[in-house]
Amino acid sequence: MTSAHLTLDPAFRTGTVDRRLFGSFVEHMGRSVYTGVYEPDHPSADEDGLRTDVLDLVRELGVTVVRYPGGNFVSNYRWEDGVGPRESRPSRLDLAWRSVESNAFGLNEFMTWARKAGVEPMLALNLGTRGPAEAVDLLEYTNYPSGTTLSDLRRSHGAEQPHDVRMWCLGNELDGPWQMGHKNAHEYGRVAAETARAFKRFDPGLELVACGSSNAYIDTFASWEATVLEHTYEFVDYIxxxxxxxxxxxDVDSFLASAAEMDQMISAITATADHVGAKLRNKKKIKLSFDEWNVWYQSRFAGETSLDWRPAPELIEDVYDVTDAVVVGSLLVTLLRHADRVGAACQAQLANVIAPVMTRPQGPAWRQTIFHPFAQTARHARGTVLRVEPTSPVVETDRYGEVPTLWATATHDEESGDVVLFAVHRGREEALTLTAGVQAFPGARVVEHIVLHDEDTTAVNTAEQPERVRPRPVDGTKAEDGLLTVELPPVSWSMIRLTTR
Structure with a gap:
């Protein structure tokens, strides 16, 4: 058994937990929408065709904001196709995922779903094959009360009150040559700036997200952000x-250390944004929207050209095991550790497509392993993120070199008195004994310790065994004389909740 140590102190703070960190993503891709969130002939479907079993799981997951309708899909999407009477809506080819889109589910259906799920909508604009004019039309349709052609059109479609969407994504991954309407950084920056200028004129309080790099390995990483922000810095709030x-x-150790790459990526883009702000002599701090992240067995996907044209095909329905869930837990820890700059994040996606929730058409819905660390973190991470600097043994990885076996963060909610420690043990051989100094929280006592761990790290949840992998309570964890002692099993994610009340 090896040991690690950290200290929790309310005087050392990183930032405030933004509830938008616990976002998700619904794209017209595979079965994310059709037979995912929407299936009118399902036994659980409500009067709007929404699967109530999925809605229940979304509420349990604790999702706060959902990005829609894409993703790659949005860059060839006409929003007008998805509004009005269903019988009048056209079927279209979705060039992103080579599928046939019926448009039976569109903007107003999504807004109805978001209201029932209790989530904030984050709408993405098509700045690939379309531009500022079409984006402003969508804004008028969505947010203007009445008395104009498009706002009255919305009212005629049954949505009398404006949807008042506050957060908008200015396109999607337009740095990528796979994207419909792919642009270089200057081309995209100009279009994004003009769209953002118009949106801010409509309502200066709207929050706008400029497209950053689609991944950290693309040749234009960071230089793309620098150029785009030079065009858009005045108008946007997020990159x-x-x-x-x-x-x-x-190698398994490198995969377990995936958070090291996310951590470096966040630091790099924060530095890039601050460099542009300094260059422009603009004191505003651009926040980060990590609006697509997850574990994805991407190398198993043969690519879009391998797909046949058909409606809502089964696509990228990865089944997640215990190791995947521990990695997801570590990525959530990373987002919290950067709470001073990461203001929103969306795990991609919500249902069926690389998702925490799986469904069968006409059948059940169940929680994948990755559901659990997300749900517990969303439920308990509140208040202030504490600056936590653990000392622990290291593990050698092929991809990242030496990384600490312990990856952790903590939050403190002054209102409730809760102090919550989130800890991932990335080591595969031995348990880790963690001691945490809690002297700065007099009288702190352990309320709950749960752990996601299994001797079989390849164990998964299925429709037949939906509870095979789930967090389990740990007895005996105590805080005494200002010291919390916790045993962390190998390849595990833990949540330890203390109270000062």
């Missing part, structure tokens, strides 16, 4: 980050 972590073709 986006996207990252997926693939277990295939990677």
């Amino acid at each position: 986006s980050l996207h990252a997926y972590y693939d277990p295939v073709g990677c």
Whole structure:
């Protein structure tokens, strides 16, 4: 058994927990929408065709904001196709995922779903094959009360009150040559700036997300952000980050250390944004929207050209095991550790497509392993993120060199008195004894310790065994004489909740 140590102190703070860190993503891709969140003939469907079993799981997951309708899909999407009477909506080819889009589910259906799920909408604009004019039309349709052609059109479609969407993504991954309407940084920066200028004129309080790099390995990483922000800095509030972590073709220790790459990526883009702000002599701090992140067995996907044209195909329905869930837990720790600059994040995606929630058409819905660390973190991470600097043994990885076996963060909610420690043990051989100094929280006592761990790290949840992997309570964890002592099993994610009340 090895040991690690850290100290929790309310005087050392990173930032405030933004509830938007616990976002998700619904794209017209595979079965994310159709037979995912929307299936009118499902036994659980409500009067709007929404699967109530999925809605229940979304509420349990604790999702706060959902990005829609893409993703790659949005860059060839006409929003007008998805509004009005369903019988009048056209079927279109989705060039992103080579599928046939019925448009039976569109903007107003999504807004109804978001209201029932209790989530904030984050809408993405098509700045690939379309531009500022079409974006402003969508804004008028969505947010203006009445008395104009497009606002009255919305009212005629049954949405009498404006949707009042506050957060908008200025396109998606337009740095990528796979994207419909792919642009270089100057081309995109100009279009994004003009769109943002118009949106801020409509409502200066709207929050706008400029497209950052689609991944950290593309040749234009960081230089793309620098150029885009030179065009848009005055108007936007966020720059986006996207990252997926693939277990295939990677040694296990490197995969378990995926958070090291996310951590470096956030630091790099924060520095890039601050450099542009200094260059422009603009004191505003651009925040980061990590609005696509997850584990994705991407190397198993043969690519879009391998797909046949058909509606809502089964696509990228990865089944997640215990190791994947521990990695997801470590990525959540990383987002919290950067709470001073990361103001929003969306795990991609919500249902069926690389998702925490799986469904069968006409059948059940269940929680994947990755559901659990997300749900527990969303439920308990509140208040202030404490600056936590653990000391622990290291593990050697092929991809990142030496990384600490312990990856941790903590939050302090002054209102409730809760202090919550989130800890990931990335080591595979031995348990780790963690001692945490809590002297700065007099009288702190352990309320709850749960751990996600299994001797079989390849264990998964299925429709037949939906509870095979789930967090389990740990007895005996105590805080005494200002010291919390916790045993962390190998390849595990833990949540330890203390109270000062």
